[in-house]
Amino acid sequence: MSSDLPESIQFLHDAEIGLGAWSWGDRIVWNYGKGYSDADIEAGFKISLENGVHFVDTAEIYGNGRSERLLGQFLKRTESPVIVATKFFPLPWRLTRASVTRALRASLERLNLERVDLYQIHWPSPLVPIERYAEGLASAHRLGLTRAVGVSNYDKNQMQRAYTVLSGHEIPLASNQVEYNLLNRSVEKNGLLARCQELGVRLIAYSPLAMGLLSGKYSPENPPPGMRAGKYAGVLKEMHPLLKLLTEIGQDWGGKSAAQVALNWCICKGALPIPGAKNVHQAEMNAGAAGWRLRPEQIEALDEASDAFSK
Numbered sequence: 001m002s003s004d005l006p007e008s009i010q011f012l013h014d015a016e017i018g019l020g021a022w023s024w025g026d027r028i029v030w031n032y033g034k035g036y037s038d039a040d041i042e043a044g045f046k047i048s049l050e051n052g053v054h055f056v057d058t059a060e061i062y063g064n065g066r067s068e069r070l071l072g073q074f075l076k077r078t079e080s081p082v083i084v085a086t087k088f089f090p091l092p093w094r095l096t097r098a099s100v101t102r103a104l105r106a107s108l109e110r111l112n113l114e115r116v117d118l119y120q121i122h123w124p125s126p127l128v129p130i131e132r133y134a135e136g137l138a139s140a141h142r143l144g145l146t147r148a149v150g151v152s153n154y155d156k157n158q159m160q161r162a163y164t165v166l167s168g169h170e171i172p173l174a175s176n177q178v179e180y181n182l183l184n185r186s187v188e189k190n191g192l193l194a195r196c197q198e199l200g201v202r203l204i205a206y207s208p209l210a211m212g213l214l215s216g217k218y219s220p221e222n223p224p225p226g227m228r229a230g231k232y233a234g235v236l237k238e239m240h241p242l243l244k245l246l247t248e249i250g251q252d253w254g255g256k257s258a259a260q261v262a263l264n265w266c267i268c269k270g271a272l273p274i275p276g277a278k279n280v281h282q283a284e285m286n287a288g289a290a291g292w293r294l295r296p297e298q299i300e301a302l303d304e305a306s307d308a309f310s311k
């Protein structure tokens, strides 16, 4: 499959794991400003690069532009190559294809870059046809503002429509970024993962740790803070056997953590996980999820353990 890939998107298939930058500036979900500082985030960014993780995913709405600005500052202070992905948010007044290139130029200013590596439509819009934003992506690509283009949270049909428009411009659809982890395997069940693989579209797995739950540090007695407590209240009660298995498999691998096993499971499924990290410890641990592969029977056991309650 990958030998047929256009050269321009090969970089996404070469990346095994990335770094998610949602928590860099976000107060509403991640409590930015409490418990982790800009210095912690930058240290996590640096250790990721040192450990071979070069793909960073941000978005214009993360922290209302703060995530992009922080990344822009960090980029100035590193010599290492960084693959930068950001996203367009379909705000209700963004009704034209030109809104895509306009928003990208604003992102580039915050990032202090002339072009990004991947520009993604964050969500399909209820107001704007898929085709119109896909045309916007094609313009951004033609103008050299992005090396590759992708979508996010698109179902099979929406992805196909974007793919078709871009094909008309001889531009490959590079990626579809969707939620994928051991608690949410809908992309396996609804055929999206398989379709991505057929089309050569890289499936980027967001929330690959189920927002931290698959690290095993949360439990019904010690729930995660903020909105995550409500979102995961039910599943927290049911996931103990899965966490136990993740830990056991990690031990079998000479001391890998539950988080590392959960991320490696994503890699083994053919996805590119982009775990978020707030500090050095998390970033370093997540980088250690790449460079090895679970055995087939371990993947099967994890699938089985998650079958009972995963989406």
Ligand SMILES: NC(=O)c1ccc[n+]([C@@H]2O[C@H](COP(=O)([O-])OP(=O)(O)OC[C@H]3O[C@@H](n4cnc5c(N)ncnc54)[C@H](OP(=O)(O)O)[C@@H]3O)[C@@H](O)[C@H]2O)c1
Residues within 6 Å of the ligand: 019, 020, 021, 022, 023, 030, 057, 058, 122, 152, 153, 177, 178, 205, 206, 207, 208, 209, 210, 211, 212, 213, 215, 217, 224, 259, 274, 275, 276, 277, 278, 281, 282, 283, 285, 286
């Ligand atoms: N396209 C979209 O619509 C969309 C939606 C969501 C996310 N994303 C992207 O995907 C990225 C990752 O998703 P996510 O941030 O939602 O969830 P995630 O990667 O599943 O979880 C990240 C959180 O888990 C905890 N954590 C991370 N590494 C850990 C480790 N090794 N040990 C223990 N805890 C650890 C941290 O939070 P605590 O320390 O607070 O527990 C961290 O903020 C985002 O940053 C963003 O780039 C995209």
